[in-house]
Amino acid sequence: MSEEQIKNKNTIETELSGTDVNNINQKPEKKMTKNDLLAALEHDFATSVNRIYVNSIKREIGFREITVQEQKSLSRIMIDNEKRKDIVFDAQCALINKACLERESFDVYQCSEFDRLKLLIALYQANMYKNDVKFTCSQCGTENQYKLDFENVLHRLDKIELNEEEYHYENKNWKYSFKLEYPSVKTVAEFHKGNVGKYRNANS
Numbered sequence: 001m002s003e004e005q006i007k008n009k010n011t012i013e014t015e016l017s018g019t020d021v022n023n024i025n026q027k028p029e030k031k032m033t034k035n036d037l038l039a040a041l042e043h044d045f046a047t048s049v050n051r052i053y054v055n056s057i058k059r060e061i062g063f064r065e066i067t068v069q070e071q072k073s074l075s076r077i078m079i080d081n082e083k084r085k086d087i088v089f090d091a092q093c094a095l096i097n098k099a100c101l102e103r104e105s106f107d108v109y110q111c112s113e114f115d116r117l118k119l120l121i122a123l124y125q126a127n128m129y130k131n132d133v134k135f136t137c138s139q140c141g142t143e144n145q146y147k148l149d150f151e152n153v154l155h156r157l158d159k160i161e162l163n164e165e166e167y168h169y170e171n172k173n174w175k176y177s178f179k180l181e182y183p184s185v186k187t188v189a190e191f192h193k194g195n196v197g198k199y200r201n202a203n204s
Contacts, residue, residue: 049101052122053158056112056182062101066123070095086192092120093185099123109189112182118157125150 051060074095081087096108096119108116125148133146164181 050122052119054111054115055160055162056115061106063099063123064101066095066099084196086196089189089192096123109186111185112162113185113188114162114182116185121150122154
Protein backbone atom coordinates (compact mmCIF):
# COMPACT_ATOMS: atom_id res chain seq x y z
CA MET A 1 0.00 0.00 0.00
CA SER A 2 1.47 3.36 -1.06
CA GLU A 3 1.91 6.36 1.25
CA GLU A 4 -0.95 8.14 -0.52
CA GLN A 5 -3.28 5.13 -0.10
CA ILE A 6 -2.42 4.91 3.61
CA LYS A 7 -3.10 8.64 3.99
CA ASN A 8 -6.46 8.30 2.19
CA LYS A 9 -7.41 5.32 4.36
CA ASN A 10 -6.58 7.19 7.58
CA THR A 11 -8.48 10.27 6.38
CA ILE A 12 -11.57 8.20 5.56
CA GLU A 13 -11.54 6.44 8.94
CA THR A 14 -11.19 9.82 10.68
CA GLU A 15 -14.09 11.30 8.71
CA LEU A 16 -16.33 8.35 9.60
CA SER A 17 -15.38 8.19 13.26
CA GLY A 18 -18.25 10.33 14.57
CA THR A 19 -21.03 8.47 16.40
CA ASP A 20 -24.43 9.44 17.72
CA VAL A 21 -25.53 7.67 20.91
CA ASN A 22 -28.53 9.80 21.81
CA ASN A 23 -31.14 7.43 20.48
CA ILE A 24 -31.72 4.04 22.12
CA ASN A 25 -34.51 2.50 20.07
CA GLN A 26 -34.38 -1.24 19.55
CA LYS A 27 -36.85 -2.38 16.91
CA PRO A 28 -38.59 -5.53 18.14
CA GLU A 29 -39.22 -6.77 14.62
CA LYS A 30 -35.50 -6.99 13.88
CA LYS A 31 -33.92 -10.40 14.42
CA MET A 32 -31.13 -9.91 16.95
CA THR A 33 -29.00 -12.29 18.95
CA LYS A 34 -27.54 -11.85 22.41
CA ASN A 35 -24.07 -11.55 20.90
CA ASP A 36 -25.31 -8.75 18.62
CA LEU A 37 -26.56 -6.78 21.58
CA LEU A 38 -23.35 -7.28 23.54
CA ALA A 39 -21.29 -6.24 20.52
CA ALA A 40 -23.38 -3.08 20.10
CA LEU A 41 -22.90 -2.15 23.75
CA GLU A 42 -19.17 -2.86 23.62
CA HIS A 43 -18.83 -0.55 20.63
CA ASP A 44 -20.92 2.16 22.38
CA PHE A 45 -23.51 2.13 19.58
CA ALA A 46 -27.00 2.49 21.04
CA THR A 47 -28.86 1.82 17.81
CA SER A 48 -30.93 -0.99 16.38
CA VAL A 49 -29.09 -4.10 15.23
CA ASN A 50 -29.90 -5.59 11.83
CA ARG A 51 -29.12 -9.12 10.69
CA ILE A 52 -28.20 -8.92 6.99
CA TYR A 53 -27.69 -11.98 4.81
CA VAL A 54 -24.34 -11.85 2.98
CA ASN A 55 -24.73 -13.98 -0.13
CA SER A 56 -21.09 -14.85 -0.82
CA ILE A 57 -20.52 -16.34 2.65
CA LYS A 58 -24.08 -17.68 2.92
CA ARG A 59 -24.86 -16.42 6.43
CA GLU A 60 -26.26 -13.44 8.30
CA ILE A 61 -24.00 -10.78 9.78
CA GLY A 62 -24.97 -8.27 12.48
CA PHE A 63 -24.79 -4.56 11.60
CA ARG A 64 -25.77 -1.50 13.59
CA GLU A 65 -27.63 1.35 11.92
CA ILE A 66 -25.38 4.09 10.59
CA THR A 67 -25.51 7.43 12.38
CA VAL A 68 -26.49 10.83 11.00
CA GLN A 69 -22.89 11.97 11.47
CA GLU A 70 -21.64 9.08 9.34
CA GLN A 71 -24.16 9.88 6.61
CA LYS A 72 -22.99 13.49 6.54
CA SER A 73 -19.32 12.48 6.56
CA LEU A 74 -19.77 10.06 3.66
CA SER A 75 -21.74 12.65 1.68
CA ARG A 76 -18.96 15.19 2.23
CA ILE A 77 -16.31 12.69 1.10
CA MET A 78 -18.31 11.94 -2.06
CA ILE A 79 -18.75 15.63 -2.88
CA ASP A 80 -15.13 16.58 -2.16
CA ASN A 81 -13.77 13.64 -4.19
CA GLU A 82 -16.06 13.63 -7.20
CA LYS A 83 -13.24 12.60 -9.55
CA ARG A 84 -11.58 10.16 -7.11
CA LYS A 85 -13.71 7.05 -7.36
CA ASP A 86 -11.07 5.11 -5.43
CA ILE A 87 -11.52 7.34 -2.35
CA VAL A 88 -15.33 7.22 -2.55
CA PHE A 89 -15.22 3.44 -2.94
CA ASP A 90 -12.93 3.01 0.08
CA ALA A 91 -15.11 5.37 2.13
CA GLN A 92 -18.18 3.25 1.44
CA CYS A 93 -16.27 0.09 2.37
CA ALA A 94 -14.99 1.73 5.55
CA LEU A 95 -18.55 2.61 6.52
CA ILE A 96 -19.72 -0.98 6.02
CA ASN A 97 -16.85 -2.43 8.05
CA LYS A 98 -17.33 0.19 10.77
CA ALA A 99 -21.04 -0.64 11.11
CA CYS A 100 -20.35 -4.37 11.33
CA LEU A 101 -20.63 -5.91 14.79
CA GLU A 102 -18.55 -8.95 13.83
CA ARG A 103 -15.36 -7.25 12.67
CA GLU A 104 -13.16 -10.09 13.88
CA SER A 105 -14.64 -12.44 11.26
CA PHE A 106 -15.92 -10.05 8.57
CA ASP A 107 -14.21 -7.78 6.06
CA VAL A 108 -16.21 -6.42 3.14
CA TYR A 109 -13.08 -6.44 0.95
CA GLN A 110 -13.20 -10.25 1.09
CA CYS A 111 -16.80 -10.32 -0.16
CA SER A 112 -18.19 -9.87 -3.66
CA GLU A 113 -19.13 -6.53 -5.20
CA PHE A 114 -22.71 -7.81 -5.19
CA ASP A 115 -22.52 -8.03 -1.38
CA ARG A 116 -21.08 -4.52 -1.05
CA LEU A 117 -23.87 -2.91 -3.06
CA LYS A 118 -26.52 -4.93 -1.24
CA LEU A 119 -25.09 -3.97 2.18
CA LEU A 120 -25.15 -0.28 1.25
CA ILE A 121 -28.84 -0.59 0.36
CA ALA A 122 -29.57 -2.47 3.58
CA LEU A 123 -27.76 0.04 5.78
CA TYR A 124 -29.23 3.11 4.16
CA GLN A 125 -32.78 1.82 3.83
CA ALA A 126 -33.15 2.14 7.61
CA ASN A 127 -32.28 5.83 7.38
CA MET A 128 -32.63 8.08 4.39
CA TYR A 129 -34.52 5.56 2.25
CA LYS A 130 -37.51 5.51 4.60
CA ASN A 131 -39.10 8.51 2.92
CA ASP A 132 -41.43 7.99 -0.01
CA VAL A 133 -40.62 9.59 -3.35
CA LYS A 134 -42.96 12.39 -4.42
CA PHE A 135 -43.05 13.71 -7.97
CA THR A 136 -45.31 15.68 -10.28
CA CYS A 137 -46.22 14.53 -13.79
CA SER A 138 -44.80 16.97 -16.35
CA GLN A 139 -47.69 16.25 -18.71
CA CYS A 140 -50.81 16.55 -16.54
CA GLY A 141 -49.48 18.09 -13.33
CA THR A 142 -50.77 15.24 -11.16
CA GLU A 143 -48.86 14.78 -7.91
CA ASN A 144 -47.77 11.21 -7.32
CA GLN A 145 -46.22 9.39 -4.38
CA TYR A 146 -44.17 6.22 -4.75
CA LYS A 147 -43.28 4.03 -1.81
CA LEU A 148 -39.71 2.70 -1.87
CA ASP A 149 -40.09 -0.97 -0.95
CA PHE A 150 -36.48 -1.78 -0.12
CA GLU A 151 -37.49 -4.56 2.25
CA ASN A 152 -38.90 -6.49 -0.71
CA VAL A 153 -35.84 -5.68 -2.84
CA LEU A 154 -33.50 -7.02 -0.15
CA HIS A 155 -35.67 -10.12 0.30
CA ARG A 156 -35.30 -10.89 -3.41
CA LEU A 157 -31.56 -10.23 -3.35
CA ASP A 158 -31.23 -12.72 -0.49
CA LYS A 159 -32.30 -15.50 -2.84
CA ILE A 160 -29.65 -14.85 -5.50
CA GLU A 161 -26.93 -17.49 -5.63
CA LEU A 162 -23.43 -16.19 -6.35
CA ASN A 163 -22.05 -19.42 -7.71
CA GLU A 164 -19.53 -19.16 -10.53
CA GLU A 165 -20.62 -20.48 -13.90
CA GLU A 166 -18.28 -22.39 -16.18
CA TYR A 167 -18.64 -22.58 -19.95
CA HIS A 168 -16.93 -24.81 -22.51
CA TYR A 169 -16.83 -24.31 -26.27
CA GLU A 170 -15.03 -26.33 -28.91
CA ASN A 171 -15.00 -27.25 -32.59
CA LYS A 172 -12.63 -29.25 -34.78
CA ASN A 173 -9.90 -26.61 -34.63
CA TRP A 174 -9.95 -25.31 -31.08
CA LYS A 175 -11.66 -25.34 -27.71
CA TYR A 176 -11.75 -23.00 -24.72
CA SER A 177 -13.31 -22.67 -21.30
CA PHE A 178 -14.08 -19.71 -19.08
CA LYS A 179 -15.74 -18.92 -15.78
CA LEU A 180 -18.12 -16.09 -14.90
CA GLU A 181 -18.44 -14.78 -11.37
CA TYR A 182 -18.97 -11.53 -9.48
CA PRO A 183 -15.68 -9.69 -8.85
CA SER A 184 -14.51 -9.32 -5.28
CA VAL A 185 -14.61 -5.95 -3.53
CA LYS A 186 -10.82 -6.10 -3.28
CA THR A 187 -10.53 -6.54 -7.05
CA VAL A 188 -12.84 -3.59 -7.76
CA ALA A 189 -10.94 -1.42 -5.26
CA GLU A 190 -7.65 -2.22 -7.00
CA PHE A 191 -9.26 -1.40 -10.35
CA HIS A 192 -10.29 2.05 -9.12
CA LYS A 193 -6.84 2.73 -7.64
CA GLY A 194 -5.23 1.73 -10.95
CA ASN A 195 -7.35 4.25 -12.84
CA VAL A 196 -6.85 7.28 -10.59
CA GLY A 197 -5.01 9.21 -13.32
CA LYS A 198 -7.76 8.56 -15.83
CA TYR A 199 -10.42 9.81 -13.42
CA ARG A 200 -8.44 12.96 -12.66
CA ASN A 201 -8.12 13.80 -16.34
CA ALA A 202 -11.74 13.01 -17.19
CA ASN A 203 -13.89 15.97 -18.20
CA SER A 204 -11.04 18.39 -17.50
